[in-house]
Amino acid sequence: MIHAEAPALEIVNLRKNYRRLEALRGVDFVLQRGERLAFLGPNGAGKTTLIRALAGRTRPTAGTIKVLGHPIHSIGARQALGLVPQDLALYGDLTTRENLFAFGKFHGVPRRELKKRVAWALDWTGLKDRAGDLVAGFSGGMKRRVNLACGVLHRPKIILLDEPTVGVDPQSRQRIFTMLDQLNEEGASILLTTHHLDEAEQRSDRIVILDQGRVIADGTIDELVLSTVGHSRLVKVRIDRPLVAPVTVPGGGSVRSYQVGIAGREMIETRIDDVAVDLAPFLQAVRKDGYMVSDMEVHAPSLHHVFLHLTGNELRD
C-alpha cells in the first residue's frame, strides 16, 4: 500500500491506564510531515507516557497510532521513528565515538554506512575534538547532544524528544535547537515535549497542550492566543505619584472607558484592544488627571498567558 499522503503521525483516541490511573484519556492529534510540534502540559499531564507510547515503549490501553500511514508495530513505523528520551541513555564508561557506534548498531545502521554516520554526528554535535573522551566526564549540555545524536543516527523521518533541553545552559539549548532545525530542514518531522514556554513559542509551528491526559488546546500560537486570552495588549504606565482613583477615558465609539490602576501604586495597568486607536486617548486621560508619565510598557499576549489561562495556577505535584 502506498502512503505518500499519510501524515507523519496520526493518533486517534489514545488511552493509557496504569491500573486505575488514567494517564491518557483519549488523545487525538496529527503531526504533519515536516512539522515541528511542541507538547506542553503541567507535571503529570501525560507527556512522557504519550512519547513512550508513540515510540512503542509502552503499550496503549486503547486507540490507534499510525506512523506515515503504517501501524505502530510495523517495521516501516519502527524505522521511521527516532526517540530521544528524557533520561540520558548513554554509556558513561564509553567514549563519544563508542557510544555512537553502539547506538548505530542498535538501530540497525548498516556497517558500511555507520562510519559515515558517526563522522556526521561528531561534526553535527560539535564534539569532534571530544570523540575519544569518556562521556562520563562531559557537561550536561554535551551529554544531551550525544544523547540526541544517538537517537537519530538511523536518520528517522520522525523524531520524538522528551524534554531535550532539560538541565542545560542557554548556549547548549541554542545549539540543540540549531541541530534540530538542521534535521527539520532536511525533512524530518519533530515532536517534542518541554516546560520552556518560550522555546515552544519560538521553535515550533504548532502547539498542543495536554492536561490530565487530555488535549485541551491544539493550534498555532496565534490561534491559541485568539481563542483564549484574545489579542488585547497589556499596557503598563509608570506615573510620578500614587494613583488615587482609576483613570477613565471618556467617550464612546472605539474609545472604551477604562477602569484601571491599583490605588497606592505608582503604576497604572490596563488592557487595550487596538493600540493604534486607543493608546493616545488613554495617555491623554492619564495626563488630564494630573499625572506625569515617566515610562510605559506594552505587552503582547504570550504562550505563558495562554498556558496559565488554560491550566490555572494550582500546583500539580
Ligand SMILES: Nc1ncnc2c1ncn2[C@@H]1O[C@H](COP(=O)(O)OP(=O)(O)OP(=O)(O)O)[C@@H](O)[C@H]1O
Ligand atoms: N510506569 C508508571 N506506573 C504508574 N503510573 C505512572 C507510570 N508512568 C507515569 N505514571 C503516571 O501517569 C501520569 C502521567 O505521567 P507522565 O510522566 O506521562 O506525565 P508528564 O506530563 O510527562 O509529567 P512531567 O512533566 O512531570 O514529566 C502521572 O500521574 C504519573 O504518575
